[in-house]
Amino acid sequence: MTNPTAAMLVIGDEILSGRTRDANMHYLAGQLTERGIDLKEVRVVSDDREAIIAAVKALSETYDHVFTSGGIGPTHDDITADCIAAAFDDHIDVRDDARALLQAHYDRSGQDLNEARLRMARIPDSATLIENPVSTAPGFTLRNVHVMAGVPSVFQAMVASILPTLTGGAPLLSRTLPLMRGEGDLAGPLGKFAQEHPTLSVGSYPFQKDGIYGSNIVVRGTDAEELDAAMATLERLYSE
Amino acid sequence: MTNPTAAMLVIGDEILSGRTRDANMHYLAGQLTERGIDLKEVRVVSDDREAIIAAVKALSETYDHVFTSGGIGPTHDDITADCIAAAFDDHIDVRDDARALLQAHYDRSGQDLNEARLRMARIPDSATLIENPVSTAPGFTLRNVHVMAGVPSVFQAMVASILPTLTGGAPLLSRTLPLMRGEGDLAGPLGKFAQEHPTLSVGSYPFQKDGIYGSNIVVRGTDAEELDAAMATLERLYSE
Secondary structure, eight states: OOEEEEEEEOOOOOHHSSOOOHHHHHHHHHHHHHHHEEEEEEEESSSSSSHHHHHHHHHHHHHHHHHEESSSSSSOOOOOOHHHHTTTOEEEOOOOHHEEEEHHHHHHHHHOHHHHHGGGGEEETTTTEEEETTOOOEEETTTTEEEEEESHHHHHHHHHHHGGGGGGOOOOOEEEEEEOOOOHHHHHHHHHHHOOTTTEEEEEEEEEEEEEEEEEEEESSOOHOOOOOOHHHHHHHHHH | OOOOEEEEEEEEEHHHSSOOOOOOOHHHHHHHHHHHHHEEEEEEEEEHHHHHHHHHHEEEEHHSSSEEEEEEESTTTTTHHHHHHHHHOOOOOEEEEHHHHHHHHHHHOOOOHHHHGGGEOOOEEOOOEEOOOOOOEEEEEETTEEOOOOHHHHHHHHHHHHHSSSOOOOEHHHHHHHSSOOOHHHHHHHHHOOOOOOOEEEEEEEEEEEEEEEEEEEEEEEOOOOHHHHHHHHHHHHHH
């Protein structure tokens, strides 16, 4: 059985201009790996209607799940929900269930549910809501696309709401062998080792420590026993 | 005159598995913004031949420049150079100029230029080399694609080698007005302000500080005087 596949779509000019460093990609990658869902591709696009629609369509057709972050707040540059609806020819307007959540939230805090805040209740007709325990305004799932906020604390809460509802596969396990040798010294035997272990993913990641070049050899797979045996082979290989 | 456009392609399983947090995207975004080159899209793909080739072709056709990071080291999972050659039907093999650079480097350090390290001299026939003052093994430019290393210190050195050779546009300037109000309170007037300033990009980014919600209003443009005038208008708008 192969694991479900996923892509992520990060939406926001602030990432592409270098103003903000994205934190959600790294978080989602770790969560999906634990859940046994294989993150295959990430795209970052600007707050541009045509760019968002094209990316959502392409990723939704290619992967089992698409996770988006950003662009669902109350300001004029928050256009994600409308773009998702357009991508799937769905109707979108303020929806009663989302409006009720926001009304209760702003009643409690004594704030006005004004026209701008009401934008956050714009949800496509066919979508189901994703709970937001941090700041109430919900995300939503439409077909295989899960639409979430860009603020990291809210994004993480929404991921926690949606992930348990998705069927995962075997979690990808990983083992690391750090070696104080440059990649050029260990690459020959490592390529042979990788060929002899076709069910495992074998990578090498160079680092520098106190001016010395080293390499982390990372082996990934879903079977713990197979991984442990492979690591023992690898250690023998490089202790010679 | 509009600025040149760019895309970035990050290549590496270690980013998509959550093992490594990418640092190159944020760095390149800042550098391109300063140079007046508009970063429009970023994609992250795994060490998969078909995925790399498809992404390079799509981005190369759409944007003026494509910058790649990752996959040009000496190990079996470093397949970027061969994929770029395949994407453009170019021939690739160990090239004499790149081999000479590596030979001199390893002669100096008393190390062997073995078969694995020689992989780093595999350069497409039509490419020009990108200098690597950190660890010698060069990147390369083929057509409008600039191929660079994934290790951040090397990536940054290669960006410094290539950027001055590219024609930039007007640097994108930005001004920020921090307001201790939630986005929902300022969104109405902000949308009107954005409409009245069509040559500027107006964004709003929420934050939390000491439990209070605030928003950074960020205005971007290429004309400093226009920006300053717009910021004065914005301050008046929110001091009423």
